[in-house]
Amino acid sequence: MSSSGSGGVEPIGRLVRRTRKLRGLTQYELADALVDLSGKESLGRDDVARWERGKRVPGPYWRHWLGEALDLPFDELDAAARCARRRR
Numbered sequence: 001m002s003s004s005g006s007g008g009v010e011p012i013g014r015l016v017r018r019t020r021k022l023r024g025l026t027q028y029e030l031a032d033a034l035v036d037l038s039g040k041e042s043l044g045r046d047d048v049a050r051w052e053r054g055k056r057v058p059g060p061y062w063r064h065w066l067g068e069a070l071d072l073p074f075d076e077l078d079a080a081a082r083c084a085r086r087r088r
Contacts (some may be wrong), residue, residue: 012080013054019070033069
């Protein structure tokens with residue numbers, strides 16, 4: 001994890017963007033993977049973009065599926081979400 005002044009924890013938007021790019025995924029592909037994993041078709045690329053820009057923080061439900069899609073531990077995503085909320 002990159003240091004962001006919060007004990008080495010980066011905001012969830014940065015974590016999601018960085019990890020998505022490392023996995024070679026577009027925002028569309030990540031959104032499609034989340035829809036496939038969760039079975040909820042209400043998520044789209046715009047949601048992923050909002051998360052990555054820090055406009056929204058994904059709730060526990062989507063953090064679970066983000067962990068599955070990006071192979072990230074839930075506790076890392078949870079800490080990153082707390083970091084993002086503190087910065088708002």
